[in-house]
Amino acid sequence: xxxxxxxxxxxxxxxxxxxxxxxxxxxxxxxxxxxxxxxxxxxxxxxxxxxxxxxxxxxxxxxxxxxxxxxxxxxxxxxxxxxxxxxxxxxxxxxxxxxxxxxxxxxxxxxxxxxxxxxxxxxxxxxxxxxxxxxxxxxxxxxxxxxxxxxxxxxxxxxxxxxxxxxxxxxxxxxxxxxxxxxxxxxxxxxxxxxxxxxxxxxxxxxxxxxxxxxxxxx
Amino acid sequence: xxxxxxxxxxxxxxxxxxxxxxxxxxxxxxxxxxxxxxxxxxxxxxxxxxxxxxxxxxxxxxxxxxxxxxxxxxxxxxxxxxxxxxxxxxxxxxxxxxxxxxxxxxxxxxxxxxxxxxxxxxxxxxxxxxxxxxxxxxxxxxxxxxxxxxxxxxxxxxxxxxxxxxxxxxxxxxxxxxxxxxxxxxxxxxxxxxxxxxxxxxxxxxxxxxxxxxxxxxxxxxxxxxxxxxxxxxxxxx
Numbered sequence: 001x002x003x004x005x006x007x008x009x010x011x012x013x014x015x016x017x018x019x020x021x022x023x024x025x026x027x028x029x030x031x032x033x034x035x036x037x038x039x040x041x042x043x044x045x046x047x048x049x050x051x052x053x054x055x056x057x058x059x060x061x062x063x064x065x066x067x068x069x070x071x072x073x074x075x076x077x078x079x080x081x082x083x084x085x086x087x088x089x090x091x092x093x094x095x096x097x098x099x100x101x102x103x104x105x106x107x108x109x110x111x112x113x114x115x116x117x118x119x120x121x122x123x124x125x126x127x128x129x130x131x132x133x134x135x136x137x138x139x140x141x142x143x144x145x146x147x148x149x150x151x152x153x154x155x156x157x158x159x160x161x162x163x164x165x166x167x168x169x170x171x172x173x174x175x176x177x178x179x180x181x182x183x184x185x186x187x188x189x190x191x192x193x194x195x196x197x198x199x200x201x202x203x204x205x206x207x208x209x210x211x212x213x214x215x216x217x218x219x
Numbered sequence: 220x221x222x223x224x225x226x227x228x229x230x231x232x233x234x235x236x237x238x239x240x241x242x243x244x245x246x247x248x249x250x251x252x253x254x255x256x257x258x259x260x261x262x263x264x265x266x267x268x269x270x271x272x273x274x275x276x277x278x279x280x281x282x283x284x285x286x287x288x289x290x291x292x293x294x295x296x297x298x299x300x301x302x303x304x305x306x307x308x309x310x311x312x313x314x315x316x317x318x319x320x321x322x323x324x325x326x327x328x329x330x331x332x333x334x335x336x337x338x339x340x341x342x343x344x345x346x347x348x349x350x351x352x353x354x355x356x357x358x359x360x361x362x363x364x365x366x367x368x369x370x371x372x373x374x375x376x377x378x379x380x381x382x383x384x385x386x387x388x389x390x391x392x393x394x395x396x397x398x399x400x401x402x403x404x405x406x407x408x409x410x411x412x413x414x415x416x417x418x419x420x421x422x423x424x425x426x427x428x429x430x431x432x433x434x435x436x437x438x439x440x441x442x443x444x445x446x447x448x449x450x451x452x453x454x455x456x457x
Contacts, residue, residue, distance in 0.1 A: 066316025107275020
């Protein structure tokens with residue numbers, strides 16, 4: 001595994017069983033059943049989509065950035081990547097990707113990390129981890145801040161250099177690019193469509209994304 | 220007690236786990252006794268463990284994918300749990316994660332206490348969970364860990380590789396606690412260690428009292444982000 005693995009999906013968006021537009025700065029939480037196909041479309045380009053996954057039957061078994069990159073021996077996510085849980089379960093597999101590279105080391109923005117990274121006065125600005133918290137509180141089922149762990153940033157480009165530097169590069173996504181996954185077990189998806197205005201991860205202009213679900217490969 | 224005096228030292232056996240509430244104003248030194256050690260570690264705010272070490276916040280505040288002297292370990296609340304105040308190694312791995320039972324069985328074959336007694340193969344994930352359980356923490360509290368003494372290189376295409384010989388006998392790293400930090404660690408081998416044998420290494424640890432970081436502290440002044448991180452940490456104790 002290495003490099004970008006650009007693969008288009010055969011699934012037709014007009015035939016999707018579920019379709020929803022997630023506005024910038026808003027969370028979205030939804031179950032995706034085993035065998036269903038889940039797609040995120042970067043409608044306007046260069047929009048970071050901060051995403052967490054949970055085993056729907058045991059939320060303590062959840063997406064693990066470290067297990068995912070360790071398992072494939074590569075820090076970038078693209079077609080073929082198995083999204084691993086802390087318990088060693090394959091949650092979903094990326095089956096199509098027209099962007100080619102997604103990040104899982106950069107994490108989600110927070111009011112507190114914005115204070116560290118930009119200025120103490122930035123605390124008031126909306127941030128992904130506030131959206132995550134709002135979503136898990138509303139979803140209930142005993143979920144709380146303990147369940148907000150290191151996430152995926154779909155459509156975000158965060159290269160690591162040979163010298164061990166982490167850099168935030170301009171996005172390589174464009175309007176209409178998408179990433180599609182097949183659920184290998186029943187999962188819960190938690191998204192924060194990123195409201196960050198302090199860096200170029202959303203091209204300084206956070207925009208809506210579309211989420212689609214198909215019941216199967218022939219749906 | 221006299222400043223800088225070591226008041227506790229011990230050896231962590233190969234493949235063993237350890238935990239302690241490292242008090243603000245003390246420092247933990249880890250020494251790789253034989254070379255090639257790995258210490259998996261997770262950190263929590265002892266007073267409110269829902270505040271915990273955050274890998275991405277640590278990496279992106281300092282624009283690094285390696286840790287060494289001058290860098291700090293951030294919690295998810297913008298505060299600094301520990302600062303790396305001494306380091307003879309130069310590269311510690313924050314991204315490679317930990318091992319689990321399945322990986323160990325695949326790499327080294329089956330291993331049970333019944334046959335091997337205390338030399339049975341311990342994996343990182345179970346070691347973390349057992350030690351965390353002693354403090355009332357569980358699988359929902361498991362988070363991305365640091366691997367001291369190990370270097371993972373990342374090539375241009377993103378592939379990760381284990382760098383052999385990164386840490387030598389006698390190399391050490393020292394962490395100064397900036398909060399009261401619950402430290403959970405183990406000496407299980409790194410999950411990407413290519414050694415065909417299960418060969419965990421012992422680590423010597425010592426704890427001493429250290430002065431509070433001054434205005435010119437190397438970790439504080441290393442970058443503007445860390446200056447703000449120290450400010451937020453000091454505000455917590457006001």
